Structures are given as C-alpha cells and as structure tokens.
Amino acid sequence: MNRILDENLIYEILSVVEEIPQGKVATYGQIARLIGREKNARLVGKVLSMSEYYGRYPCHRVVNHAGRLVPGWTEQRQLLTSEGVPMKDEYHVALKLCQWDS
Structure with missing residues (x-):
C-alpha cells in the first residue's frame, strides 16, 4: 500500500473531503470515484483515519455505501446531527x- 499512498494522493483525497458541504455526506466510494480511483474506497478510509496528521478536515461527513457511521467514533453522529x-x-x-x- 505504501507505493499507492503518497502525499499527493493524501492531499487529493482530503481536498475532496474539504469540499463536502455542511449538512451533506459523501461515501468512501464516491470520493474514490471523484479522484479517478473508483476501486479504492478502502484507501480513502485509510487516509481519513490518518487525517489528523494533515490538518482539520470534515471527515465526519464521510460514511460507507449504506450510510453507516464509523464504528467506535461516537462523536460522528453528534457532529452530523448538529x-x-x-x-x-x-x-x-x-x-x-x-x-x-458532487
């Protein structure tokens, strides 16, 4: 995965996440499609799990293809409902x- 995951790709993913408007959500697959890597939804999830090292991004606005929240991230629901x-x-x-x- 390290060959696939470089700084440019990380910031490309995070820049798409930054564009998600307040009150809306996107899926991991949707973000992968927007960056031209439609088969890399899991890669998007990996990047978002490390996003705190790259700045502040609205990662709480990203859910899986069924709309499921991130397991174990209790604050996500509160952030979205607010x-x-x-x-x-x-x-x-x-x-x-x-x-x-998008």
Missing part, C-alpha cells in the same frame, strides 16, 4: 436525503 444531517437510525444517516451531489 449540521442537520437526517439519521435513518442510530448507526446510519438517511443517505438518500443527504448525500452530496
């Missing part, structure tokens, strides 16, 4: 209502 993101249940956003139209 922005007005509708929830489907305790662990999922209402993706059809709030997915970013």
Whole structure:
C-alpha cells in the first residue's frame, strides 16, 4: 500500500473531503470515484483515519455505501446531527436525503 499512498494522493483525497458541504455526506466510494480511483474506497478510509496528521478536515461527513457511521467514533453522529444531517437510525444517516451531489 505504501507505493499507492503518497502525499499527493493524501492531499487529493482530503481536498475532496474539504469540499463536502455542511449538512451533506459523501461515501468512501464516491470520493474514490471523484479522484479517478473508483476501486479504492478502502484507501480513502485509510487516509481519513490518518487525517489528523494533515490538518482539520470534515471527515465526519464521510460514511460507507449504506450510510453507516464509523464504528467506535461516537462523536460522528453528534457532529452530523448538529449540521442537520437526517439519521435513518442510530448507526446510519438517511443517505438518500443527504448525500452530496458532487
């Protein structure tokens, strides 16, 4: 993975995440498609797990393809609901209502 993961790719992913508007969410796969790496959704997740080392980014606005929140990140739900993101249940956003139209 180290051959794939370089600083330019990290900042390319983070710059897309930075564009997600407040009150909207994007999926890992959506971000991967936007950077031209449609099969690298897991790579996007890896980068976001390390984002704190690169600055402040709204990574809480990224969910999986089903709208599921990050397991173990209890603050994510609070951050999203404070922005007005509708929830489907305790662990999922209402993706059809709030997915970013990138």
